[in-house]
Amino acid sequence: MRAKNTFYLLSSVVGVLIIWFMYESFNQPGVGQLEGEFQEMAFYRNENNTGPVKRIYAVYTSSENLEELEQYGKFMPHTKYGSTTVYFFDNVLNTPKQLNPNSPHFESTFERSCIAVYEKNAMGQESFRVQPFK
Template structure:
């Protein structure tokens, strides 16, 4: 009887430790706020299709050209299985698109020289980041 009581206490403590660990891990996930650069979304497109592939396209103004940070930002953006997520990075809000179209080209081609980076996550999870994608 006494050993059974100790076993229950041990299991209870183990469950409590695991619960605290999972809750802590849930609330300390990395996010956009943890990145060094400042990011400002200026235009977003998401198709209305909720049953098939979801297409997300973002135009983002960045405060610097830290390539690794831009790639990390892209990885943190929402992505749906079999969907496509694209993030276009610009240095200046005056030279960034105000609206994104559903079909390619997604924004005015006159803004292509001002695009400093592009992150894309394709349908099967393939990721690609390119510097100056329109040069």
């Protein structure tokens, strides 16, 4: 009888742990939880799969909350020894549709509508700048 009770107890504990792990897996914070509107307009990723991966995003946003913009940048994927750059634009018509690997990554005509940039470099250091082209 004692072995049977131990089996039920351990089975219950394992069952609760599995349910808890599944709940935590499906309820991770993400971009969808941010209040502002975010629309990815352009994306560039280099073809290098053996070295540093360079990701560049151009994102239109209606949000003026700088904390939300920075949080959006933190949610974007980052690869060890790679870099991630997210440019935020406040005008959907003045957001680049194409990005290139060389800085400034888009035509200078779009610079005036860029309201912020989030960068995470190869060493994991983050920076967030408001009005980077002014």
